[in-house]
Amino acid sequence: MLLDKKKVSKITKIGAVVLSFAFIVSFIPYVWSNINTPSTANQPGQDQAQAVKTINSLVQNATKNPKSAEAWEKLGNAYSDYGKTYSDPSDPTAFQKAIDSYKKALEIDPKNMNARVDMAIQYFRLGQIETATAEAQKAIQINPSFAPAYYNLAVFLMSQGKIDDAIAAYENYIKADPKGEMVDEAKKQIETLKASENATSTPNKTSSGK
Secondary structure: OEEEOOOOOOOOEEEOOOOOOOOOOOOOOOOHHHOOOOOHHHOOOHHHHHHHHHHHHHHHHHHHOOOOHHHHHHHHHHHHHHHHHOOOOOOOHHHHHHHHHHHHHHHHOOOOHHHHHHHHHHHHHOOOHHHHHHHHHHHHHHOOOOHHHHHHHHHHHHHOOOHHHHHHHHHHHHHHOOOOOOHHHHHHHHHHHHHHHHHHOOOOOOOOOO
């Protein structure tokens, strides 16, 4: 589970994330009609139609206000929501559009931690884990007190089998936000990772030469 910063500026919200397959996609202009149709199991219903309507409205707003980091960030959030809720796992288009939107926001405001962390999450969903890790680390360099960056970094590192680094990142999250919503989960993950590490470690054996 990741700390998802979408839809908020200062309040942390949590969103469950399913890691998508990795796909290489080219940039697609911000025209919602270009997004591939989801699988038949997710054909547009009332909620999905409303989500598309919201995206269209946000596209228009970002186009009219191209210098507004907030406008691009909101558009990125909407694409992220759509991709997580409605897209076929084999279609990364919505997540890629979210990334493109967050990039626009960051071009205007490089210190927008919400946009950068959310962008890292989209990369993770696309299977681009090293890029996700790099973005989370960059967020920490810019703002060392931004707790969600540590938590997400821990998830990214853990997925790469970098256990010690993941533990350190979880611990840094707890230090940065002792009362955070994911503190208990972070502590559980630390215990699990340490137990796993201890279980797989074996004492060094040396030969006496006899």
